[in-house]
Amino acid sequence: MQQTSPIEQTVEHLFRHEWGKLVAALTKLFGVHNLELAEDVVQDTLVKAFEHWKINGVPSNPSGWLYTVARNKAVDVIRQQKRGEEFARSFTHLLQSEYSLVPTIHEQLNEKFVDDDRLRMMFVCCHPSLSPESQVALVLKTLCGFSVTEIAKAFVCSYDTIEKRLYRARQTFREQQVDFELPAADVLDSRLNNVLMAVYLLFNEGYNSTHHENLIRNDLMREAMRLCELICRTKTVEHANSHALMALMCFNASRNNARMDDDGNILLMKQQDRSKWNRALIETGVFHLEESAAGETISKYHLEAGIAYEHARARDYAHTNWHNILSCYNLLQQLYPSPIIALNRAIVIAELHGPKEAIVAIELIEGKETLKNYYLLPAVLGEYHAQIGDHTKAKAYFKEAEGLTHSSAEKKLLKQKEQSLHRR
Template sequence: MENSSPIEQEVEHLFRHEWGKLVAVLTKLFGPQNLQLAEDVVQDTLLKAFNNWKINGLPQNPSAWLFTVARNKAVDVLRQQKRKEEFSKSIAALLQSEYTLVPTIQDIINTNSIEDDQLRMMFVCCHPSLSTEAQVALILKTLCGFSVAEITKAFVTGYDTIEKRLYRAKQSFRENNVQFELPSAAELNSRLDNVLMAVYLLFNEGYNSTQHNNLIRTDLMQEAIRLCELICRSSIVSHSGAHALMALIYFTASRNESRLDADGNILLLQQQDRSKWNITLIQNGIHHLEASAAGETISKYHLEAGIAYEHAKAENYKATNWENILQCYNLLCKLYPSPVVELNRAIVISELYGPADGIKAIEAITQLSSLKKYYLLPATLGELYLQLQQFDKARHYFLEAIALTHAASEKKLLQQKIMQCCS
């Protein structure tokens, strides 16, 4: 929204910050089986905000305004519903009488229990009746305000696929009569992996936006930090993986101020001014990395945080300990294999042994065809062939990468790489 009005910018900002909070409290009221109804009420609330504020200007407390409107809309919805027993079981009886209806809704839709409601919502979204992919997509949609297009990019898959996952997830909530409650302690930890994955994808979209004019979405990054800190503070789940993810997020976010030049061009790691890296965020990362060592297992976030730490502690690009980073990637490939991890490992191999060995490592990737829509595959091949001075091949891959990315800043970088092939 580069050319949007202040009201439009404010609504977009609030959409990201308040969407998940409102959906969580309304789902507590309506029940997960009526998740679509909760989302519809939030959508109507934001639409009313846009229309009202466009005429009257921003209220003194926009967040409180949204909660008041959402509360009033919820009252109207419940008054119109004849079968109130179909809503949350724990409060169904209180919704039957006009005397208790409004006080009950006012008590539920308030800002005092937002963190508890959002934490509960995260684990509700990870109900075992849903596939892993559906669980993560649902968190991104309901708690993080992701569009279907943004989720599509995060999963490197098709738009229709994500729409179907979300539809089936909501249908499963209805069929299984899922309630807005936390599962047993043992089941909580089994669901935690997918909760962390959703926060991880949220942060990634903020760090390297796929659907926005701005490469860096600080609003999404801040929301990911907030949700991850919420998990780290919780007394009901294992914290080791959450601390590792928090460390990874802080180490990565510390580079934000150095990632673009004055003209908005992307600066790759070797070009960045490390004096602009945020020392406070790096120290926060170290704190969480140390806290993550208390667990008995090594998650993928431990290994990725270890990689990010090696970059954070290096005084300059040449001082990077690529051997340690390769060891982390070797463990990732062994414990948590994926074509994207193998691609990143191939880049490290090229740093250690040269571009030709990097290309060989890419060609050896398991299920390489699954990356055919992932722009970083041809972009990486283009860079390696450029280093080998095989300019025709490099140009071919850069053009292929341009066709696969929607980000203007990435297209601009790739165009600059193509110019290098012609010089």
């Protein structure tokens, strides 16, 4: 497999790290109705960075270089627009005057404003005129730098479906003349759920990448945690669910150094060296879990964080409190029923009552047919049939699972499981 060059790796990192900041800052100037224009300027900036750095090397301050180029491109774009072009209401008169154009761009496209701009942009993307699916897709595209292909994989739907959602979202912003401002306090919380869902999807794509050559993508996970930390710090929204999600991400990210061996093989939790778990991240997770208790409701992030906490606090796999974990899954299934939650609950049942009981629980999952393209269903069934000695079914399930995952690391693990049955 072809390896990416250091320049490509640097540009990819900056793409993830700076994309949302630059798009948000430019949208503040251009207006939400010109969102696509803001994205085009950032895209051109990153293309120029790759071409220039490939020849001249990466500058000492690559982020600063990007901001300089983005400012210059923004000035050029505005000069090329018709004189009567409408930008953001508070900036149109400044951008239409040659006297104030350059100073305004340089003042506003500034790294000192990035956190405020990104926070506003997160909530703008979750405007109530958009469907929840479009809101999340827009956050992933606009603030997180996801490609349309990556979003489609995260949603398990087609490329064309995501393209249409993004097009309709931008069209709605133009028609409704949406402003680049935080909404009123009484509607902030209603938009927060979709903002958190977008952050959660971003983290999950980093934790278990669906398409990349690396199973674990720390850059995506760090970006998701940065966005969530930004939400936790703002004083204008209720923080309980944000802290719960932050706790969940900290607990899960703490295991990264132990999830793969030196040969690129996946190590399941039972096989992991817990001395490699990041204790500082676990402590940060505990802090956020405690902070999340201040709210009056319990979200799926609270319950999932509770499950992750039980794994984090167990000194080894044998001392995992599976009863507490099953209680969390029972409540999750009651409050947020889904076939995936039911499948994960069956895995816990296997730990407590054995593989036969788990197979029965899987057979009873309501809506199980929706998991027909989800590799983990046959992978789990393969594992449990192998444990009860039905190697013929186990091999068939492992082979089916291998055909459903795009991850080379997961394919390798499933192949190893299948081959181990031939040796028995």
